[in-house]
Amino acid sequence: xxxxxxxxxxxxxxxxxxxxxxxxxxxxxxxxxxxxxxxxxxxxxxxxxxxxxxxxxxxxxxxxxxxxxxxxxxxxxxxxxxxxxxxxxxxxxxxxxxxxxxxxxxxxxxxxxxxxxxxxxxxxxxxxxxxxxxxxxxxxxxxxxxxxxxxxxxxxxxxxxxxxxxxxxxxxxxxxxxxxxxxxxxxxxxxxxxxxxxxxxxxxxxxxxxxxxxxxxxxxxxxxxxxxxxxxxxxxxxxxxxxxxxxxxxxxxxxxxxxxxxxxxxxxxxxxxxxxxxxxxxxxxxxxxxxxxxxxxxxxxxxxxxxxxxxxxxxxxxxxxxxxxxxxx
Numbered sequence: 001x002x003x004x005x006x007x008x009x010x011x012x013x014x015x016x017x018x019x020x021x022x023x024x025x026x027x028x029x030x031x032x033x034x035x036x037x038x039x040x041x042x043x044x045x046x047x048x049x050x051x052x053x054x055x056x057x058x059x060x061x062x063x064x065x066x067x068x069x070x071x072x073x074x075x076x077x078x079x080x081x082x083x084x085x086x087x088x089x090x091x092x093x094x095x096x097x098x099x100x101x102x103x104x105x106x107x108x109x110x111x112x113x114x115x116x117x118x119x120x121x122x123x124x125x126x127x128x129x130x131x132x133x134x135x136x137x138x139x140x141x142x143x144x145x146x147x148x149x150x151x152x153x154x155x156x157x158x159x160x161x162x163x164x165x166x167x168x169x170x171x172x173x174x175x176x177x178x179x180x181x182x183x184x185x186x187x188x189x190x191x192x193x194x195x196x197x198x199x200x201x202x203x204x205x206x207x208x209x210x211x212x213x214x215x216x217x218x219x220x221x222x223x224x225x226x227x228x229x230x231x232x233x234x235x236x237x238x239x240x241x242x243x244x245x246x247x248x249x250x251x252x253x254x255x256x257x258x259x260x261x262x263x264x265x266x267x268x269x270x271x272x273x274x275x276x277x278x279x280x281x282x283x284x285x286x287x288x289x290x291x292x293x294x295x296x297x298x299x300x301x302x303x304x305x306x307x308x309x310x311x312x313x314x315x316x317x318x319x320x321x322x323x324x325x326x327x328x329x
Contacts, residue, residue, distance in 0.1 A: 055318075171215065
């Protein structure tokens with residue numbers, strides 16, 4: 001595809017379109033499928049993605065992040081998924097980190113794997129139609145975490161990853177996710193999200209990364225999943241914007257939020273409030289997974305008989321996210 005990195009960034013963050021994260025690993029698909037009694041086989045994963053991608057997505061999605069398995073698969077009609085998406089004016093992305101490893105034996109702190117083979121894999125992915133990538137690191141909030149060591153290790157990894165992807169002529173999505181695991185309140189989440197992003201952008205700067213050619217995929221600032229604190233979409237938006245406005249460089253290519261387990265309707269409304277209330281020119285859209293796909297899975301449940309209705313429900317959810325991603329300023 002003859003398209004440069006700035007054009008890719010602009011397309012991925014354009015008003016009213018967002019990015020679908022359909023890059024679940026095999027083990028994550030097990031978690032998604034098991035409540036509905038869907039066997040976690042390659043054929044069912046293929047049918048699941050075929051169901052999602054076969055919907056009327058062009059109006060709502062600018063890009064889709066794939067798992068390596070999906071990039072190499074054909075849809076049920078025998079056409080490469082990457083070709084199907086290209087025909088719908090949807091850019092193909094690829095998850096390039098290869099999972100997590102416990103740091104210093106701690107289950108609370110993990111670093112991501114895959115850097116050793118990244119350069120060769122990027123050449124392969126690009127030859128198969130991928131134009132952008134995603135690498136995820138994670139941070140858990142506890143009395144002792146995240147540690148300064150983890151902040152340094154993960155920020156260095158994301159900066160090294162971004163440099164390799166830019167050198168390959170692709171666009172990196174950088175995802176430093178502060179997980180919702182825990183009973184912490186929104187104030188604590190805000191403090192940790194600030195530390196994570198500050199560390200990241202300091203390291204990206206040290207590596208000489210061109211901010212205009214990268215997209216940040218951050219968490220929204222919200223209480224932990226075990227917290228009794230109740231917050232509104234406006235509170236999530238205000239706390240998220242307070243962090244971003246303090247940390248992000250003016251020339252950043254854009255922001256594509258993850259939903260991170262927040263209730264789908266709350267995540268979408270929070271994004272709408274962010275775009276209504278933001279004062280910067282930065283483009284802010286979505287890169288949701290569960291907040292969009294749950295609508296499809298709840299109806300589909302692995303049955304071809306439910307496919308048409310499942311796609312319709314998915315399109316309705318995409319429409320809501322699209323309105324939330326409309327740029328007002």
